[in-house]
Amino acid sequence: MNDPTRDRELDIPDEPWMSHGFISKIASQVSLPYRRPKTKEITRRNGTLTVTFSAGGVDCLPYGKYPRLFEAWACTMVKTNNPCFDPNTNTLELGRSFRDFLELLEVKVGGTSFRNIKPQFERLFRCTYSIVNLTESKSSGVNFVVAEEFNIDWLNPQLPPQRGKTAYNWVRLSRGYVEMLRDRPVPIDLSIMAKLGKPMAIDIYAWITRRFYSLSEVTHIKWEQLYQQFGSGTKELRKFKQTFKEALEEVIAVYPCRVVCGRTYVSVWPNITSIPTSEETQQINRERAKTLQVAHSSEQRQRARAKATESARAGKWFSLFGQPDQIWWCSEAWDINAAQDHLYGIAERGDCPVCAYDKRNRERHGSWPFPFR
Template sequence: MAERKVVASSVVRRLNDASAAIMGDAEDDPGFLHVIMSQVGLPYREPKGRDYIRETGRASLVLTAGYLRNPATRKMVLQGLPYGAKARLIVLHLCTQAVRLQSPVVPVADSLTAYMRTLGIPATGGAKGSIARFKEQLNRLTAARMQFSMDYGNNRTTQFNPAPMVTRADLWFADDPRQRVLWPSQVRLSEEFFADLRERPLPVDPRAFGALAHSARALDLYTWLAHRLPRVKERAGAFIAWGALQKQFGADVADLRDFRSECLTALRQVLLVYPVAKVDQVHGGLRLFRSEPAIARRPSVRGSRSKD
């Protein structure tokens, strides 16, 4: 019980610090995500089986677990599916670095540890430390096959089929025997994924991601609102029913009342780090009003050339 209070108090402190920073200063180095990640997210909990399908309105995601070759045993090892907040933080890191470097090749051997520190996540070693847990999720993302699709109306669908996020990774074992985890020194994003990321990047505030690093659901809500709110056209706001919200953000919660409670808790945290967001709780769901972007700065990436 005491440990839970310590964790809760650290989360509250991190959220309050991030809220004050975001309201006080503009972010000079925004993060970036593929816009489709605002519509469909990775699993919240570790899925059973090798496949995971998530369909939310116009967008869908299919994940299939893949293999990595163990350089020590020279055998292919089946990886699990990526899930949870850490996998989402890694996706943000890969997308952000690809946009900043204007290259599908992203170095990760040292940059991920530095990234963890910028998020305020202690980089602890050992088999059960935070570094090993991040590495495991990166390996899962590296091995997984991803299929994205998005319906744009008028019977038109865009689909990456199949489209792994990562097409190449140089793998090695850490020297520390306590951390014998496969660890990519760099990864190469697929050309399809990278081209679409350059065309339609979603700017987000990395300070918000750091503050919400404890909750995959809060990260998904933040990403969704960052994309959705600046695009609300209805003068009276856009109504989103709890049932639709549960389908998008609560596939792991069977009871609608339980989901509503968890969603509102996450939403309150999101609004702390997206202070210009205009969202009202109303009977039957939420009402979204047109709001300023979560972060103002946007990249000039169209027409730029990628590097090897």
């Protein structure tokens, strides 16, 4: 599949990490297992990209929701230079900030959840990644283990005052893993991720929101390609399609977008991104400023019209034929014929609109000699 975002940084405005986060580019391209795998090694493919995950001396590969949540959290901490990550040693403290992250994603934090998280972290930290990109003209790849050293002491009954504190829970990530997290991560909306229950739904959300950052026209992806990318724990494409559709429905329910599952292809239409990029934000601000400018100009015109109307309705002295201050009247009601009838006395005082407008005009009623009398 063509990947327009492969070499482009998805830059977004600075915001607190509690409002948005990041997930690695690799995690948006290929997937870890969803259920406990029967093998200790799996391979995922996406176009020219091939990623092999291998269990490092443990019972199985990491699977399910928690390894995905950890990677999103770790990627966010690394990307935002959070104090819990030490870039000099690549050490990430699994303390208060990780608890905050889980609570933000509506994951219950306690002994039961930590008992479920702990073995998944052990599997993930010992997992090895082999990432290879093969094209006709170039071959590149990297191999690394996720963590070089780690210490998880959440469940140590001998340390109740320190349970969950950073001093006893940390992981020293490998250089290769940190570089993977830093390599053009995908901005994600944590409020959307919090509403996704299925691990595949998390993967689909990361995948489509990354595609939306560069998608300008509808694209069609074969089911076989998606199966190689996501996998599902089943060897039957028919079952994979059904699982994918169910997870996609969960995503669309909280992140409205147009993704249609056909018989042969999955079609994806351009859509707004979860988190606007800096370029999109600048465009939004420009459009907002333009709207405000138009509104301001409209308001100015309205004020000018109101002022003109007020001025037109306000009385002032009018001069006729070079004679100053002859009639007190307003521009809106000004009538040269009525003014002459007033000054020449042609109009009766009781019917004269000039006299009726202001009593100061009454003493000048008929003050001009009629030229033909």
